[in-house]
Amino acid sequence: MKKLILLIIFATSLQACGLLWEYRSINELNNMAWLASDQQHFDFNLEQDGDYEIIIMIRHLHGFAIEKIPVELKLSSSDTLYDQHYEIPVRDAAGEYLGEGGGDLWDLDFSAIQSIPLNKGSYHAEISQISEYDELRLIMEVGIMVKKVE
Numbered sequence: 001m002k003k004l005i006l007l008i009i010f011a012t013s014l015q016a017c018g019l020l021w022e023y024r025s026i027n028e029l030n031n032m033a034w035l036a037s038d039q040q041h042f043d044f045n046l047e048q049d050g051d052y053e054i055i056i057m058i059r060h061l062h063g064f065a066i067e068k069i070p071v072e073l074k075l076s077s078s079d080t081l082y083d084q085h086y087e088i089p090v091r092d093a094a095g096e097y098l099g100e101g102g103g104d105l106w107d108l109d110f111s112a113i114q115s116i117p118l119n120k121g122s123y124h125a126e127i128s129q130i131s132e133y134d135e136l137r138l139i140m141e142v143g144i145m146v147k148k149v150e
Contacts, residue, residue: 020147021145021146021147022044022046022047022052022146022147022148023042023044023045023046023144023145023146024143024144024145024146025042025044025143025144026057026059026141026142026143027040027041027042027141027142027143028140028141029139029140029141029142032061032137032138032139032140033135033136033137033138033139034129034135034136034139034142035129035134035135036128036129036130036131036133036134036135037134038128038129039126039127039128040126040127040128040142040143040144041124041125041126042124042125042126042127042143042144043122043123043124043125044122044123044125044146045121045122045123046118046119046120046121046123046146047120048120049117049118049119049120050117050118050148050149051115051116051117051118051148051149052113052115052116052117052118052146052147052148052149053111053113053114053115053116053146053147053148053149054073054075054111054112054113054116054125054144054145054146055109055110055111055112055144055145055146055147056071056073056086056088056109056110056112056127056142056143056144057107057108057109057110057141057142057143057144057145058088058107058108058110058139058141058142058143059105059106059107059108059139059140059141059142059143060090060105060106060108060138060139060140061104061105061106061138061139061140062097062101062103062104062105062106063104063138064090064097064106064136064137064138064139066090066131066136067089067090067091068087068088068089068090069087069088069090069129069131069136069139070085070086070087070088070129070130070131071085071086071087071088071127071128071129071130072084072085072086072126072127072128072130073085073086073112073113073125073126073127074125074126074127074128075113075116075123075124075125076123076124076125077118077119077121077122077123077124078121078122079119079121080118080119080123082113082116084112084113085130086110086112088108088110089110090108105140109145114149115149125144127142127144
């Protein structure tokens with residue numbers, strides 16, 4: 001009986017985690033470097049019309065020297081086209097890393113779009129680094145999360 005209760009609690013917690021976002025995906029970068037030519041692509045479906053938040057996720061290693069990462073986010077579907085540039089802050093005014101750190105790893109979640117009305121359907125997102133450098137070293141992963149705005 002205890003095992004059944006624990007199993008139910010575990011299954012419920014897994015379901016609850018899935019309700020935190022509509023879509024979440026992370027791409028691992030080759031050789032811990034984000035090349036200017038290496039656009040990150042994400043395809044997702046939304047089950048209902050609504051307002052959504054779009055979050056860009058970046059994992060980098062301690063030692064990453066740039067204070068802000070310039071990126072371009074393109075979002076498209078059959079009826080939506082969004083193209084915007086951002087500077088994702090990596091360090092605060094005191095030079096300390098922003099985000100969640102654990103050992104040498106740092107995770108940044110940047111809310112690129114706080115609220116955008118999107119219709120039910122298929123979407124394609126593309127994230128590119130548009131810095132002055134051909135490659136940004138010590139970046140391990142780039143991802144996107146789409147959350148329904150309540």
